[in-house]
Structures are given as structure tokens and as C-alpha cells.
Amino acid sequence: MSHYKPDPNKNVNLIIDGLPVSVPEGTTILEAARKINVTIPTLCDYPELGRRAICRLCVVECDGRSKLVAACANDVWEGVNIVTNNIRILNIRKTIVELLLANHPQDCLVCVRSGKCELQKLAADLGIREQAFCREEENQKPPLKDSETLVRDMGKCVKCGRCVEVCQEIQSVRAINTACRSVNYEICAPYGQALSEGPCVFCGQCAAVCPVGAIYEYDQTAEVRAALNDNGQNVAVQIASQTGAALETEFGLPSGSITTGKLVSALKRLGFDKVFDAGVFADMARAEISGEILTRIKNKSKLPLINCCSQGSINFVKNFFPELAGHLSTCKNPRNVFGDLVKNLDSSRFTGISVSCIAHKFEARQSGTIDVALTTRELGRMIKLSGIDFKTLPESPFDSIMGNSPASETFKAVNFKEADRGIIEAEYSLQGTTIKALAANGLANARKIMDSIKVGECKADIVEIMSCSNGRKADGCDCGGLFISKFRAEQL
Numbered sequence: 203m204s205h206y207k208p209d210p211n212k213n214v215n216l217i218i219d220g221l222p223v224s225v226p227e228g229t230t231i232l233e234a235a236r237k238i239n240v241t242i243p244t245l246c247d248y249p250e251l252g253r254r255a256i257c258r259l260c261v262v263e264c265d266g267r268s269k270l271v272a273a274c275a276n277d278v279w280e281g282v283n284i285v286t287n288n289i290r291i292l293n294i295r296k297t298i299v300e301l302l303l304a305n306h307p308q309d310c311l312v313c314v315r316s317g318k319c320e321l322q323k324l325a326a327d328l329g330i331r332e333q334a335f336c337r338e339e340e341n342q343k344p345p346l347k348d349s350e351t352l353v354r355d356m357g358k359c360v361k362c363g364r365c366v367e368v369c370q371e372i373q374s375v376r377a378i379n380t381a382c383r384s385v386n387y388e389i390c391a392p393y394g395q396a397l398s399e400g401p402c403v404f405c406g407q408c409a410a411v412c413p414v415g416a417i418y419e420y421d422q423t424a425e426v427r428a429a430l431n432d433n434g435q436n437v438a439v440q441i442a443s444q445t446g447a448a449l450e451t452e453f454g455l456p457s458g459s460i461t462t463g464k465l466v467s468a469l470k471r472l473g474f475d476k477v478f479d480a481g482v483f484a485d486m487a488r489a490e491i492s493g494e495i496l497t498r499i500k501n502k503s504k505l506p507l508i509n510c511c512s513q514g515s516i517n518f519v520k521n522f523f524p525e526l527a528g529h530l531s532t533c534k535n536p537r538n539v540f541g542d543l544v545k546n547l548d549s550s551r552f553t554g555i556s557v558s559c560i561a562h563k564f565e566a567r568q569s570g571t572i573d574v575a576l577t578t579r580e581l582g583r584m585i586k587l588s589g590i591d592f593k594t595l596p597e598s599p600f601d602s603i604m605g606n607s608p609a610s611e612t613f614k615a616v617n618f619k620e621a622d623r624g625i626i627e628a629e630y631s632l633q634g635t636t637i638k639a640l641a642a643n644g645l646a647n648a649r650k651i652m653d654s655i656k657v658g659e660c661k662a663d664i665v666e667i668m669s670c671s672n673g674r675k676a677d678g679c680d681c682g683g684l685f686i687s688k689f690r691a692e693q694l
């Protein structure tokens with residue numbers, strides 16, 4: 203057993219493709235290469251996930267040795283001379299991708315990930331222009347629609363293992379696993395059961411990390427377009443402050459290209475009758491929960507109060523900690539506040555659309571308060587289809603609902619710190635009462651807090667659970683962490 207423990211205070215000097223670089227001990231070859239803008243192709247590697255070295259696309263030569271090493275999984279060492287790109291390495295990478303393509307449906311033009319697919323990009327970057335190996339038609343299976351929000355098209359799976367890692371390690375849910383070996387190796391729900399029959403909480407994180415079109419959200423854009431084309435129907439949408447930034451990533455545009463004002467104009471052009479700021483409904487929900495927390499503190503009952511970003515987190519609490527379900531907040535979340543309000547706007551029929559993340563799709567189906575939860579990817583597809591050009595769009599203001607939003611004087615941060623990786627600790631002042639708060643990004647972190655509540659060690663008054671690990675930045679939704687999400691932490 204190795205007892206090697208890297209010392210991050212010690213620097214290691216090495217050469218990559220002839221360029222000198224100095225990085226802390228414990229840095230991977232891949233990270234060191236990125237530091238000097240040397241691109242090494244990857245497929246199984248993903249930020250936040252552990253080192254797995256499954257795809258072998260990132261192989262490099264070290265000191266001219268015959269054995270290639272995976273750059274994503276090996277640390278640099280003093281004086282090593284690394285070559286990331288020669289004919290031998292390129293041929294190996296090309297063969298790996300060609301073999302993946304031999305086992306992959308050739309429906310890129312109609313695939314949901316077309317243009318955003320990492321395999322497609324790798325094939326293009328490596329100059330693959332023809333099928334080098336015969337396709338294995340018998341391996342192609344129809345997509346599985348066995349959950350309320352996700353479609354699994356396992357014929358497209360490249361077995362990178364990202365989804366399994368995120369579900370098991372980041373979420374601690376273990377709803378998907380690997381099975382069989384060699385050519386029969388597959389990613390599946392345990393015992394081959396339907397995803398909805400197992401412990402899946404519908405957080406959508408597996409789809410968020412999948413590099414190809416193997417796991418994706420149910421597309422509801424046709425439903426929304428039908429509502430927009432129905433003259434007897436009014437359609438309202440709420441968007442979060444991060445939606446524009448997430449769409450920039452979707453469109454490959456530089457930061458600041460899609461301002462909120464331009465996005466409002468785009469949504470009006472798509473035919474939405476009202477476009478609302480999700481922040482208004484978050485303020486309303488926050489005001490309601492503020493009252494709930496003060497009442498619970500006064501009555502010394504069911505503390506800490508647990509506030510969940512989505513039905514995914516609620517499912518997590520109910521499935522894994524049923525004895526603590528009474529701690530869940532009974533207040534409406536921002537989407538439901540929005541849904542209730544737009545349904546009562548006037549006598550005409552309003553359809554409520556919320557733009558957020560996959561986890562909210564399950565919630566929309568369950569609660570029925572909002573009609574559809576669209577992901578930013580779906581919204582991006584609708585905008586592309588309509589040919590809207592953000593460059594020439596004017597800025598438009600949000601519609602207002604019931605006058606101004608309530609004053610959000612509720613919480614003011616006093617102290618704010620990262621208590622553990624992915625767990626934020628804060629103190630707030632609320633009407634003269636000091637509130638101790640904890641927020642978890644990702645369900646494995648939430649599990650740590652839930653375990654501490656279970657054994658009576660949690661001293662917080664309120665606990666927030668975000669079912670994603672990145673504060674929802676990637677999905678363009680900031681409505682989950684009403685008080686102390688990671689995103690808000692970065693803002694403060």
C-alpha cells in the first residue's frame with residue numbers, strides 16, 4: 203500500500219511539450235497541462251468527480267517510456283518530461299474514438315446533444331471522417347423512459363462512468379450502477395429495474411454530467427410551443443438571474459452577451475405574454491419561511507427547519523431520513539408562489555412556465571402548480587428554433603406582478619464561512635433574533651448534515667439543501683438556496 207501524501211506547499215518542476223511549468227505537489231498531469239494552456243483531450247474526467255481513468259483518451263508519454271499514462275489520474279513528479287501530442291498518441295486516441303463510434307448510433311443530426319456532445323467534438327477534433335470499424339447494430343437499444351423526468355438512451359452511452367460517480371459519490375443516492383463485464387458492461391439501475399422503482403430522487407445530476415446524449419431531460423418544448431400558439435391561452439414564464447448566463451454557455455457566447463433585458467425581449471418574441479423575475483417569488487417565499495423559522499424557534503419545535511431547493515432534495519429527505527420529514531418547511535417554494543399567483547392574475551387561463559433545472563420537472567409534475575419546468579437547455583433550443591439573434595435584441599423590463607415585491611429585509615448575513623467542502627455555515631439577523639444556518643451543496647453533503655440532526659448534534663436553526671453541487675450556476679437557476687446557497691455566498 204502506498205503511503206504517498208502530496209505536500210501542496212511543495213512545488214514540482216516539469217516540462218510539458220517543451221514548456222517548463224511549476225505546480226504544487228499532488229497536481230495531475232492534466233491540471234499542469236491546463237495551467238500552460240496545453241489541451242489534452244478527455245472524456246471520463248469531470249470537475250469534482252474522482253480520478254477514474256476509464257476512457258484513456260488523455261494518455262501521454264513520460265520521459266519517452268513505452269508505457270503511456272493517463273494524464274487525468276497521475277500526479278506530476280520532479281523533472282519529468284511529458285509529451286502530450288505525437289503521432290503514436292494521436293493514433294491511440296483516434297482508435298479509441300473510432301471504437302466508441304462503432305458502438306454508437308449515427309443519429310447525431312437528430313440527437314438532443316448535437317452541437318454540445320463531447321464525443322462529436324472529439325471525433326471532429328481528431329479528424330475522424332469515416333467509419334473505421336463496422337457498427338454493432340445489435341447493441342442499439344431503444345431509449346428507456348422509465349422515470350418521470352429523465353430519458354436514458356443507453357445505446358449512446360460511452361461508459362465514462364460520470365453519472366455513476368455523481369449519483370454515488372456526490373449525491374450518495376446510488377440509484378445507478380455498473381453491471382456485467384467486457385462488451386456486456388453497462389450502466390443501469392440496480393437489478394435492471396426501472397429508475398423510478400429505485401432510490402432515484404430525480405435530482406438530474408446524472409444528466410448534467412453526461413458527455414453525450416445518453417441521459418437527458420424529457421423534452422417539453424413542444425408542449426410549451428403548443429401553449430404559446432393557443433390564442434385562448436395566456437402564458438407566463440419566470441426566469442432566474444442566472445438564466446442568461448447559463449444560456450450564454452448554451453450558445454457559446456461570451457459573458458455579458460445575454461443580459462436579463464435581452465432575455466426578456468427574446469421570451470416576448472417567442473410569444474410569452476408575461477415574463478417575471480424569479481427573484482420576486484424567491485423574496486415572497488423567503489418572507490414566508492422567515493415567519494415559519496421564528497415560530498419554530500419560539501415554540502422550540504422541529505428545529506432545524508429544513509428548506510429544500512427542489513422536490514429532488516425533498517425526496518432525498520423523505521426516502522433516506524423519513525423520521526426527519528417533520529422538519530421540512532411547510533411553506534411554498536418560489537415556483538409554487540409564482541404558479542399560484544399567475545393562475546389568479548385574471549379570469550383568462552394562464553399557463554405557468556418556470557425556467558430552472560431538471561429537478562424541478564419532477565416537482566412540476568407532482569405539484570401541478572406550475573404547468574411546465576423548462577431547463578435552460580430546452581429554452582435554448584426554443585430560442586435557436588425561432589432564429590432570435592441576441593446581438594440585435596433590445597432590452598425589455600420584467601412584467602410586474604401585484605405591484606412591487608415585498609420588502610426582503612428578512613435576512614442579513616452576519617458571518618459566512620465554508621464549514622466543510624460543500625457545506626456553508628452562516629449567521630443571520632432576523633427581527634432581532636440570530637439565526638444559525640447551514641447549507642449543503644450536493645446530497646452527499648446534505649447527508650452529513652442530516653446524520654448530525656439525527657443524532658442531535660446539529661446546532662443550526664435552518665438547513666438548506668441544494669440537490670446540485672454547483673449552486674445551480676450551470677443550470678441557470680438560483681431559486682433553491684433562499685438563504686445561503688453557494689451562489690449567494692459568492693455574491694456576498
Ligand code: SF4
Pocket residue numbers: 368369373375376377378401402403404405406407408409
Ligand atoms: S437523477 Fe439523481 S438520484 Fe437519480 S440517477 Fe440521476 S443522479 Fe442519481
Ligand code: SF4
Pocket residue numbers: 358359360361362363364365366389408411412413414416417
Ligand atoms: S450514461 Fe452518460 S455519463 Fe453515464 S456512463 Fe454513459 S455516457 Fe457516461
Ligand code: FES
Pocket residue numbers: 243244245246247254255256257258259260261272273274275
Ligand atoms: S480523461 Fe483520463 S482516462 Fe478518461
